[in-house]
Amino acid sequence: MLEFGALFIRSSEIAMLRKLIGCCLVLLAGSSFADEVQVAVAANFAAPMKQIALAFEQTTGHKALLSFGATGKFYAQIKNAAPFDILLAADQTTPTQLAQEQAAVAGSQFTYAIGKLVLWSAAAGLVDAQGAILKHGSFAHLALASPKQAPYGAAALETLTALNLVKELSPKFVQGESIGQTYTFVATGNAELGFVALSQVWENNQIKSGSAWIVPENLYAPLRQDAILLKHGKDNSAALALLAYLKTDAAKNIIRSYGYRF
Template sequence: MPFVRRLLMRIATICLLLSTSIGAADEIFVAVASNFAATLKAIATRFEAASGHKIHISTGATGKQYAQIRHGAPFDVFFAADSRRPQLLESEGFALPGSRFTYALGKLVLWSPEAAYVDSHGKVLRNGKFRQLAMANPRLAPYGKAAREVLQAMGLWQRLQDRIVRGENIGQAFQFVQSGNAELGLVAWSQIRRDGQPVPGSYWNIPGNLYSPIEQQAVMLKPSLAAREFVAFVKSREARALIHDAGYDLP
């Protein structure tokens, strides 16, 4: 009997430990700008394997997600494509004070999937030998705002209005070009860069002085312990290496 009692107590202890371990796992709901979605998914996969937590990722335009958060969308963390929306959420009381940080610095490129179509100085924009130019909506997406600034700096914004097709976000703008619906696109460098492989098609790496810095910030929206652990992981050396390899500069 003492042996049976000890065995039952041991089994009960194991069950308690298992239930505690299972209970410790949590779900984290994250909103992320389209340009960073693939990179965040790669980071989330590693975090899930290490922590046991589950990350649910919602992708979209930064401006649209900002509006959703203000209207009660149940996100724990917001990874924006700019610094303005996280700052607004913090000042408006929708984010945890002091949780905002810059996780990446974005780059804009002019890209075509066709080889030798885009020259190294973007002269193709001036010669007009294209039907449509894709870009993200400047009102919703920071990369769209940067694209507008580039065209304005080149004196082409008004001239190209009838050729511009606007995606709701940078992901949609990229799809317009990738599918062939537009010959050219002002897209994120991270969308076309392949680590260790040649970039498909042709592109112009747009000088940074033609558009405002794309400082991508994240902010916590709820005081979740699991979300804090995820944010800490994003700031780790391992995650920062993934971000850099995906085509972003680091702050």
């Protein structure tokens, strides 16, 4: 026991104080290494990325702050100095262009997923497994994402072009700014059916509700979705860690569970 005036501290209490101080120092050190990363995420990848972000934070301590939208819109925002650290695009072209324009880090680009297009309706039995409703069915509205803003919209237009149905169906088009908005049009019944990302309607290895035709991949260009480190995030440790995490088996298993392939 040590005596300091009227204050008495036992040796066991000193040991406990040292432990508490040590724990505090460890926590402070850990928090100093934790960081945040601002991520622009293509709308089709919203559900898997939310799950990945949670696992990423639990594994690394870093926090991913997610924004969802159309790849084309993100491109415009990034060019106007939006403070994103990473872009998870719905195509390869946009990340490549950003790298060429020196708005992203050359050599950091890679494909994190290959998406699939699906014709979907919230109504059970409306869309047949061959997509014949497009040629023979009766419906007033067909939703698709803007082909100029969203790669899934471009894929939908490619599909209709391959089927020689653009002229016939264009009066029925309802265009969403992103594939997220397009999904909402169909989910709420504002459009009887529409082209959305398979990931938006896929759960437990099947379509989770409604009716759908998974569009054959020979009808549109492969939806290779690339990630890239943006100039704003080149010195952000959390950004580098997230890009590395997207390549892990843990992340890939989540991505596969939403119907994507590699």
